[in-house]
């Protein structure tokens with residue numbers, strides 16, 4: 001059986017050079033970067049080199065970048081850290097209805113503490129209307145949090161327009177760029193982004209490392225307490241091998257972005273067209289114009305996503321959904337619900353996310369085995385005939 005991995009929005013395989021850097025650092029840079037002796041100094045030097053690499057990647061000064069345990073911690077720190085530092089100024093946060101749980105659950109937890117949260121809705125294609133953001137701002141607003149690209153649909157938000165509104169109103173703008181980072185240039189120096197979250201494992205670095213860019217002048221309280229690491233903003237001994245690997249992954253991602261995005265887009269479009277040609281009634285969810293080149297989210301009418309994913313898995317294909325399946329019950333994706341999809345359409349939605357190692361042969365294999373699966377699982381909406 002062939003094994004085909006089409007779940008790169010969940011996590012990506014390590015780049016061989018990234019793995020090498022991880023191993024070399026684990027072996028040779030065992031000191032604690034906070035120690036003042038030679039072993040500590042060597043480790044500190046490796047840490048600061050990685051900081052420069054990641055800072056270059058997202059267009060900030062190295063002093064504006066702090067390392068975290070991943071995207072989730074970066075999002076929590078941005079939202080709770082700004083809320084805590086600004087609570088005397090106001091208690092209103094604006095976010096969107098389609099954020100990753102790392103953002104939405106952080107906002108929910110603040111809501112339970114008495115903050116007011118406005119969740120901007122999106123249209124049928126998952127698009128945000130910047131004018132609605134402008135209208136939601138009040139003198140109490142202390143933070144705007146909106147993602148760069150959606151993890152379920154790949155839809156890209158108008159970051160520059162959001163940043164301009166935030167800038168004009170002097171409100172810090174936090175942007176979760178976790179999914180955008182592999183495919184879009186993140187040069188955000190002039191985009192009005194005050195805080196930017198990154199995660200290593202979405203761009204071929206190890207899991208368990210990420211970063212938060214905090215622009216000079218943005219006030220942030222720490223959420224972890226302990227040592228004085230990361231300029232007193234993130235306590236805890238740094239995960240140096242993963243950080244060093246993250247730095248290398250950012251350099252590699254920058255160097256190959258354009259070529260990789262072009263190649264992956266062609267494959268994704270081939271996959272999408274092939275699926276639509278083979279399944280009557282299948283529909284693509286999300287803005288066809290502003291979408292990550294790697295991602296397609298497709299609803300198969302009459303099908304249940306858990307059955308589809310299990311059938312694909314039996315044929316060696318790893319894909320996923322936005323809905324969490326637990327003990328046989330489906331929880332529908334809040335992202336697809338916010339886009340106005342019916343529970344039936346959302347309940348049959350599969351996300352295919354391609355990556356650097358995806359090949360045309362793999363796409364053809366999926367298209368070859370799909371009709372038999374649809375025949376079995378999509379009564380009435382199965383393979384297109386004739």
Ligand SMILES: Cc1ncc(COP(=O)(O)O)c(C=O)c1O
Nearest residue numbers: 070071072100102151178179199
């Ligand atoms: C948009 C987005 N934000 C945040 C995260 C969380 O990142 P991590 O897995 O590094 O905690 C993810 C992970 O899927 C994501 O897709």
